[in-house]
Amino acid sequence: MLNDNRIRIITGHYGSGKTEFAVNYAIQLAKANKKTAIADLDIVNPYFRSREKEEFLNNLGIRVIGSSIKGLASDVPAVSGEILTPLQDNTFNAVLDVGGDPAGARALGRYYEYFTEGNYDMFFVINANRPETREVEKTIQYLKNIEIQSRAKVTGIINNTHLLKSTTVEDVMRGQKLCKEVSKNLNIPIIYISCIESVAKDLPNDLEGEIFPIKMYMREEWMS
Known part of the structure; x- marks a missing residue:
């Protein structure tokens, strides 16, 4: 994780779990004593936004950048100019x-000048349970559309196939099979296999990609 390029872009289909992964990723960076900022560029989906955990993340030393208008009750399709700070610094x-x-990826495209080779990674999160990423061809098309709109290239794939707290090893392995096919077709490596801690410990050790156990920070305890 610490060897990834300085700017990490996390993208993927709505409901893939990309925000949960992004928050967990930022927390791991902070725990490694890295100066960390997480920017919420999701101007499409009003649910499970990283800015909802701003106070919690701030307390961990993570700078949170979200809408240009503060307030959780405000869902404004605008990104704060503050995002330039971690891009330029x-x-x-x-x-x-x-x-x-x-x-949604178009919001990223305006910053393409900062995404030079060796300066960024763009990770495409795949949840094989989502309608647009259940099949290899549809997943590839979805990925390519995001590349076009964002004006950046995907450099790694994240298998985040899950059914929330009901996720099993079999779910993850089914997603891994799909991710391997996408990886082979596009020559893009699987970088991480992301899943809840109770499942991660039971995964085989010889999988392509680093096993990345996560906690469900974005869902309250009462949620399924």
Whole structure:
């Protein structure tokens, strides 16, 4: 994780779990004593936004950048100019949580000048249970559409196939099979296998990609 490029872009289909991964990723960076910022560029989906955990993340030393208008009750399709700080300041490790469809990815495209080779990674999160990423061809098309709209190239795939707290090893392995096919077709490596801690410990050790156990910070305890 610490060897990934300084700017990490997290994208994928709506409901893939990309925000949960992005938050967990930023927390791991902070725990490694890295100067970290997470920017919420998701101007499409009003639910499970990283800015909802701003106070919690701030207490961990993570800078949170969201809408240009403060207030959880306000869902404004605008990104704060503050996002330029971690993009321009090389002392930051930046995590960008991008909108979950090609239209949402357009918000990222305006910053393409900062995404030079060796300076960024764009990780495409795949949940094989989502309608647009259940089949190899549809997943590839979805990924390519996001690349076009964002004007950035995907550099890694994240298998985040899940059914929330009901996720099993079999679910993850089914997603891994799909991810391997996408990886083979596009010559893009599987970087992480993301799943809840109770499942991660039972996964085989020889899988392509680093096993990345996560906690469900974005869902309250009472949620399924």
